[in-house]
Amino acid sequence: xxxxxxxxxxxxxxxxCSGDSRFEPANPWRPFCSExxxxxxxxxxxxxxxxxxxxxxxxxxxxxxxxxxDAGPH
Numbered sequence: 001x002x003x004x005x006x007x008x009x010x011x012x013x014x015x016x017c018s019g020d021s022r023f024e025p026a027n028p029w030r031p032f033c034s035e036x037x038x039x040x041x042x043x044x045x046x047x048x049x050x051x052x053x054x055x056x057x058x059x060x061x062x063x064x065x066x067x068x069x070d071a072g073p074h
Contacts, residue, residue, distance in 0.1 A: 016040050 012030075014021045016037035023030050032038040044050055 010023045011020050012023045013019070014031065014033040014037050016032060019033045019037075021027065021029075021031055021033035027033075029035055029038045032041065
């Protein structure tokens with residue numbers, strides 16, 4: 001291996017725009033390609049467009065509303 005191949009900067013896809021992004025310390029927005037894409041992603045989290053499943057939540061669609069479950073006759 002040559003020194004240049006060891007220093008090759010990985011190129012990753014930006015999570016927001018799918019463009020190329022350099023994954024290196026010189027890119028302050030990594031893994032995003034720009035400050036704009038990083039801000040868009042932060043805004044999506046703030047607007048709750050992304051969700052992290054809580055303990056015991058195994059459904060893909062997220063938590064269910066308790067009122068939608070059929071309780072059956074009492």
